Amino acid sequence: MIFINDGGNEEMSEYIEHDTGGVSVGVVKKRYFTFAEPPHEMILESGAKLGPITIAYETCGTLNESRSNVVIVEHALTGDSHAAGYYSENDTKPGWWDIMVGPGKGIDTDKYFVVCSNILGSCMGTTGPGFNNPRTGKPYGLDFPVVTIGDMVKAQKALCDHLGIEKILSVIGGSIGGFQVLEWCLRYPDMVCSAIPLATTARHSALAIAFNEVGRQAIMADPNWANGSYYSGPKPDLGLAVARMIGHITYLSDESMRHKFGRKLQDKNDFSFNFDADFQVESYLRHQGEKFIERFDANSFLYITKAADYFDLKNQHGGGSTVRAFSKAKAKFMVVSFSSDWLYPTYQSKAMVKAMKKNGLDVSFCEIDAEWGHDAFLLKSDRLTALIRGFLERVCRETGQGRHEI
Amino acid sequence: MIFINDGGNEEMSEYIEHDTGGVSVGVVKKRYFTFAEPPHEMILESGAKLGPITIAYETCGTLNESRSNVVIVEHALTGDSHAAGYYSENDTKPGWWDIMVGPGKGIDTDKYFVVCSNILGSCMGTTGPGFNNPRTGKPYGLDFPVVTIGDMVKAQKALCDHLGIEKILSVIGGSIGGFQVLEWCLRYPDMVCSAIPLATTARHSALAIAFNEVGRQAIMADPNWANGSYYSGPKPDLGLAVARMIGHITYLSDESMRHKFGRKLQDKNDFSFNFDADFQVESYLRHQGEKFIERFDANSFLYITKAADYFDLKNQHGGGSTVRAFSKAKAKFMVVSFSSDWLYPTYQSKAMVKAMKKNGLDVSFCEIDAEWGHDAFLLKSDRLTALIRGFLERVCRETGQGRHEI
Numbered sequence: 047m048i049f050i051n052d053g054g055n056e057e058m059s060e061y062i063e064h065d066t067g068g069v070s071v072g073v074v075k076k077r078y079f080t081f082a083e084p085p086h087e088m089i090l091e092s093g094a095k096l097g098p099i100t101i102a103y104e105t106c107g108t109l110n111e112s113r114s115n116v117v118i119v120e121h122a123l124t125g126d127s128h129a130a131g132y133y134s135e136n137d138t139k140p141g142w143w144d145i146m147v148g149p150g151k152g153i154d155t156d157k158y159f160v161v162c163s164n165i166l167g168s169c170m171g172t173t174g175p176g177f178n179n180p181r182t183g184k185p186y187g188l189d190f191p192v193v194t195i196g197d198m199v200k201a202q203k204a205l206c207d208h209l210g211i212e213k214i215l216s217v218i219g220g221s222i223g224g225f226q227v228l229e230w231c232l233r234y235p236d237m238v239c240s241a242i243p244l245a246t247t248a249r250h251s252a253l254a255i256a257f258n259e260v261g262r263q264a265i266m267a268d269p270n271w272a273n274g275s276y277y278s279g280p281k282p283d284l285g286l287a288v289a290r291m292i293g294h295i296t297y298l299s300d301e302s303m304r305h306k307f308g309r310k311l312q313d314k315n316d317f318s319f320n321f322d323a324d325f326q327v328e329s330y331l332r333h334q335g336e337k338f339i340e341r342f343d344a345n346s347f348l349y350i351t352k353a354a355d356y357f358d359l360k361n362q363h364g365g366g367s368t369v370r371a372f373s374k375a376k377a378k379f380m381v382v383s384f385s386s387d388w389l390y391p392t393y394q395s396k397a398m399v400k401a402m403k404k405n406g407l408d409v410s411f412c413e414i415d416a417e418w419g420h421d422a423f424l425l426k427s428d429r430l431t432a433l434i435r436g437f438l439e440r441v442c443r444e445t446g447q448g449r450h451e452i
Numbered sequence: 453m454i455f456i457n458d459g460g461n462e463e464m465s466e467y468i469e470h471d472t473g474g475v476s477v478g479v480v481k482k483r484y485f486t487f488a489e490p491p492h493e494m495i496l497e498s499g500a501k502l503g504p505i506t507i508a509y510e511t512c513g514t515l516n517e518s519r520s521n522v523v524i525v526e527h528a529l530t531g532d533s534h535a536a537g538y539y540s541e542n543d544t545k546p547g548w549w550d551i552m553v554g555p556g557k558g559i560d561t562d563k564y565f566v567v568c569s570n571i572l573g574s575c576m577g578t579t580g581p582g583f584n585n586p587r588t589g590k591p592y593g594l595d596f597p598v599v600t601i602g603d604m605v606k607a608q609k610a611l612c613d614h615l616g617i618e619k620i621l622s623v624i625g626g627s628i629g630g631f632q633v634l635e636w637c638l639r640y641p642d643m644v645c646s647a648i649p650l651a652t653t654a655r656h657s658a659l660a661i662a663f664n665e666v667g668r669q670a671i672m673a674d675p676n677w678a679n680g681s682y683y684s685g686p687k688p689d690l691g692l693a694v695a696r697m698i699g700h701i702t703y704l705s706d707e708s709m710r711h712k713f714g715r716k717l718q719d720k721n722d723f724s725f726n727f728d729a730d731f732q733v734e735s736y737l738r739h740q741g742e743k744f745i746e747r748f749d750a751n752s753f754l755y756i757t758k759a760a761d762y763f764d765l766k767n768q769h770g771g772g773s774t775v776r777a778f779s780k781a782k783a784k785f786m787v788v789s790f791s792s793d794w795l796y797p798t799y800q801s802k803a804m805v806k807a808m809k810k811n812g813l814d815v816s817f818c819e820i821d822a823e824w825g826h827d828a829f830l831l832k833s834d835r836l837t838a839l840i841r842g843f844l845e846r847v848c849r850e851t852g853q854g855r856h857e858i
Contacts, residue, residue, distance in 0.1 A: 092725040126642040176711035192725040250710035252733040253701070259734040260697045262727065263741070264670055267690035283674035291666045292698065295659070300797065309764065317762055319598040319666065319753060323762065327658040328665040335669070348727060355731065356723055358715065390795075391706065 051291040069287070070105040070140055071155045073146040074131035078102055088200065093189035098180065101205050104172025106147060106157035109211075113449040116211050117153055117438070119162040120219025120226040123293070123350055126170035128432045129162035137284045145426050152431035153438070157285050158215065158448065163205055166227070167350050169343035173244055176277060176343045189258065189275035190351070193349060195222070195357045199229040203272060206237075210408035213237060215448045216438055217377075220244035220423035221390070222350065225357045228398075233364045240378040240436060240441040245387050245423040247394040248359040248368055248401075254332070254389055256294050260350040261289035265344045274345050286344040287335030294334050299386035299419030302325060328435045378408040378444070380437040382430065384422040385415045410437065455610045459809040476546055476552040477512040477561045480537035482577060484508055487610050490586070500597035504586065508533045508577025509569035509610050511580050512553060513561035515617075520853040522617050523559055523844070525549065525568040525607070526625025526632040529699070529756055531749055532576035534842035535568035536561070541788045551832050558837035559844070564621065564854065569611055571632070572604045582683060585647045593741065594680035599755060600764045601628075607619035612643075619643060621854045622844055626650035627796070628756065634804075638769045646784040648840060651793050651829040652772055654765040654799040654807075660795055664703050664757040667695035672798045680751050689824035692750040693741030700740050705825030709733060743832045774807040784814040784844040784850070788836065790828040791821045816843065 080100040082088040087097030104127045109115065119129045121142065130147035132140055146152045147160055164172035167190070175190035182189075206214070214237050217230045220317040224246020231241050251256075269283025270276055298306075307327035311317075363369025379402055383395035392413045400407040414429050416422035423430070442448040486506040493503030497785055506556035510533045515521065525535045527548065552558045553566055571579035573596070581596035590597075599644070620643050623636045630652025638649050653660075674691025677683055704712070713733035717723075729735040770777025778839040784810055789801035798819045808815040820835050822828035829836070848854040 071633050092723075093723070121470065146549070150692050188727075192723075206852075230495075249715060251706060252713040252715065252731070253704075253706045255636075255731050256701045256709065256733050259729070259731075259737055260694060260701065262739070263696045264673075266727070267670075267694055268673065269675060280505070288666060288670045288692070291662075291669060293772060295662045298659075299660045300657060303662065307658040309655060309658065309661070317498075317598075319500070321672070322759065324657070331662060331665055332847065351786060352727065356668070359480055388706070 068148055068150045070144060070347065072106050072136075073134060073137075074106055074128070075142070076102055076104055076127060076133070078171065079205050080206050086341075090191055090197045091194040092192055096160075096173070096191055096193070097205075099166065099173045099201055100171070100177070101163050101166075102199055103161060103175075104128055104131075104141075105162075105301050106130050106160045107158050107308055108158040109176070110449065112449070113211060114213055114215060114449065115431045116214050117158040117160045118151070118158055118214055118217040118230070120217065120223035121162065121165065122219070122221035122223045123354070124338070125223070126168070127162050127164045127172075129160065143424070144436065146431065152434040153218065154435070156440070159210070163202055163206075163434040165350065166194045166201045167346060167353060169346040172201075174343065175274065175349055176344035181204050185275075185277040186201060187345060189279065189343070190349065192352055192356075194223045194353050196233065196362070197410075198353065199233055199430075201228070202230075203234060203237075203256065211376070213447065215440060215445075216240040218242040218244070218434070219246075221246055222354050223419065228359055229357075230369060231377045233361065233372050235376040238377045239393060239445050239447050240380070240437070242380045242382065243395075243398070244382045245384055245420055246431075247390040247392055248371070248398050249357060249361075250355050251394070255330060256309045257292055257389075258355055261292050262348050262351060264288035264292065264415065268344075271344060274348075276344070281339070281360060282344045286342065287332075287346060289344075289347055290338040290342075291331040291335045294331055295437070296389045297420045299388060299417060301386055301417045302419050302441045303419075305417065343449065368397065369404045371449040372382075372398075372401045372405045372407065373406060375402070375405065378441055380410045380425070380433065382411075382412045382433065384418070384420070386417050387420045387422065389420040454668075454720055461710065474554055474556045476550060477537040478542075480510050480512055480534070480547070482508055482510055482539070484577065485492065485611050485614050487614065491518070494603070496597055496603045499602040501580070502599070502603075505572065505579045505607055505610075506577070507569050507572075508539075509567060509611060510547075511568075512536050512566045513564050514619070515565040516854075518618060520618050520619055520621060521564045523564040523566045523634070524557070524620055524623040525553065526623065526629035527568065528570065528625070528627035528629045529760070530753075531629070532574070533568050533570045533578075537812050541620050546671060546764040549830070551830075552837065552840065556806045556842075558840040562756065562842065564844070567611075567615070567617070569785055570788045572607045573599045573752060573759060575752040578607075580749065581680065581751035591681075591683040593683065593751060596751070596755065598758055598762075599629045599791070600684055600759050601635045602639065603767070604759065605632055605639055608636075609640060609643075610630070618815050620645060621851075622646040622847060624647060624648040624650070624840070625652075627652055627826065630796075634765055635763075637783045637785075638777060641706065641782040645851050646786070647845070647852050648786045648788065648799075648843065649721055649804070650788045650795055650836075651790055651796055651826055653796040654777070654804050655763060655767075657800070661761045662699055663795075667698050667724060668754050668757060670698065671754060673851045674750075676791055677750060680754075682750075685747070689745040690806065692745050692748065692753060693738075695750075695753055696744040696748075697737040702795045703745055703825060703826045705794060705824045707792055708825050708827075709843055711823065716822040763777055774803065774805065775810045778804075778807045778811045778813065781808070781811065781813060783841075784841065784847055786816045786818070788817075788829070789819045789838065790826070791819055792823050793826045793828065
């Protein structure tokens with residue numbers, strides 16, 4: 047979500063001292079896999095057909111001989127396939143989870159083969175509403191079908207097939223990335239040895255839907271949005287910036303905002319008595335909005351938030367019962383929530399854990415005491431690093447998978 | 453804030469059963485008082501001059517002979533002077549706090565003379581950015597000076613002078629109304645016998661500023677806003693609706709939204725797989741946005757939220773100390789917070805109470821256990837009614853003011 051590959055980490059680093067957790071995985075390359083060519087398009091959950099589909103993905107580490115050391119990292123709303131490393135020797139900005147993914151890090155690329163792909167509907171290399179519709183030769187816009195978290199995972203499964211991956215040691219992700227983690231476990235239970243859903247939920251609350259809806263309304267209120275057909279003209283930048291600002295508030299917490307901004311004024315000793323940004327928090331939000339429009343597509347924001355709102359393990363996999371939904375799962379789970387996350391609060395993680403336990407699943411749960419709200423899952427945390435490292439080691443030990451036999 | 457005179461109560465009544473708390477005060481009349489004519493304009497906190505100023509106000513009950521039974525009711529962001537009663541015999545919609553203000557109610561109009569005026573900068577009869585600027589003969593727009601909570605209260609003091617009110621038995625209000633309550637106590641300490649700040653704070657947190665700023669950005673992003681000069685053309689309705697939707701979310705709570713909406717779908721058994729309102733919470737927010745634009749002025753939204761963000765008792769009255777700020781006060785206080793209010797959480801009320809107590813003030817504090825978030829202060833609550841009734845009776849008893857000698 048926030049602070050993913052948009053300089054957010056730079057912002058935060060003004061306030062939180064952290065190292066990057068060790069050395070980098072080095073130079074990585076974005077790759078593309080295209081499948082589902084007509085007339086063999088992918089059938090989506092809605093019943094619509096979509097194809098061809100291109101998936102942008104990156105890998106770090108080396109696949110072992112038994113192909114048993116695969117860790118899939120799932121990104122959140124505005125992330126991409128660039129989880130770790132740099133695109134070139136001169137690149138100064140590492141991937142969005144470089145803090146966690148790399149040699150000797152929590153997800154140790156000396157041991158594991160990490161795959162991260164951009165999600166369906168996004169705008170970072172994978173097919174989304176900004177892609178050309180093969181039928182018209184023009185960008186899809188709103189002709190792009192509404193995709194679901196299930197569709198995203200189904201596309202990732204196709205990528206795995208392409209890469210010859212039959213078993214996944216662990217699938218890990220936070221926020222909307224966590225939805226994909228959960229979906230993987232229920233959709234392809236025999237493939238997934240273990241899963242780490244971070245700062246996530248089995249279904250969006252009314253509150254989370256409400257914030258997404260207001261963000262969407264802000265975009266659709268922008269006349270430049272033009273019913274989604276803006277690719278050859280001015281973009282709905284102002285609407286998208288407002289949507290991003292709303293999102294940013296939900297990624298922080300009352301406490302973290304108080305510590306980070308409080309009522310500090312922006313470059314001034316007094317109020318402007320006009321509608322300039324008087325407070326640092328105003329300036330910060332405006333800045334986040336402005337940066338976001340440079341890198342993200344407004345329609346992708348609409349599609350991905352809609353997929354997030356639709357996600358509902360209870361109904362989609364359990365016929366109205368979360369317990370029944372998790373009866374499909376076979377993975378070992380480590381569920382992690384963050385104390386100040388009010389977008390996906392701990393009680394929602396606990397509800398998941400309860401349903402997993404009722405199915406006799408091997409599940410660990412940890413609420414990390416953190417003041418940074420929903421964002422916390424992306425920030426340096428020795429606790430989270432140790433938890434992930436330890437869990438992966440235990441999974442290797444107990445399943446005999448992921449041996450370092452490269 | 454929410455549910456003030458915009459049908460919000462009707463919405464809520466679908467979900468919460470409540471009566472109106474007794475009989476109505478009956479037909480009331482909106483009156484107007486104009487003052488600060490050039491060259492004697494009011495000097496605002498910013499140093500700017502404003503005048504003439506018209507204040508729209510309403511009264512209920514009868515002023516007693518000693519003029520000692522005055523209760524001032526302060527409205528919140530989008531409220532008005534119409535606190536109680538009806539405008540005509542055929543009027544079906546009572547004032548926004550009819551539940552609390554009326555014969556035999558919490559603020560008993562058989563005993564007290566209730567005055568409620570529309571705040572400076574608003575659009576419900578009192579001078580604001582939509583008023584004609586006497587210098588140009590056209591609506592002020594952004595030429596309207598940025599006003600503060602202090603300016604609003606100063607204008608109310610002028611109204612009191614006009615009405616011959618020298619002593620106020622109690623000043624009562626929630627949210628931004630609560631800011632005015634606090635400001636009254638520090639600005640005119642000798643006039644105010646008692647005060648009831650409800651669901652409020654002594655200064656906006658970064659979180660509260662952030663939400664206001666995003667609302668303002670939504671308005672200013674609307675091309676129809678036209679830098680505030682839209683009064684003769686199309687209005688920034690879409691931007692204002694988004695701003696209102698953001699506000700509405702902050703007035704509710706995770707819990708109340710879960711109970712009220714959960715993931716209930718709107719008139720459908722399945723998802724639309726497009727960008728219609730699938731969930732009831734989406735439809736509710738859109739509806740609130742649409743209703744709001746019919747009755748509120750976008751520029752007033754900008755000005756009042758800015759005043760709210762600027763409000764800071766600690767710095768404006770205490771030179772950086774909340775304790776020092778309250779050293780000016782002489783009133784008896786009853787501070788009330790609501791357990792699920794995350795916009796002005798209980799810890800902020802407690803901080804106020806602590807500062808009051810350090811000054812030896814007579815202060816009662818109550819956190820009402822309520823699931824309805826910030827909104828709770830406007831909803832029927834036997835607890836709140838009893839608290840207000842009891843507190844006012846005690847103030848009368850202890851001060852000898854407000855005797856029923858009409």
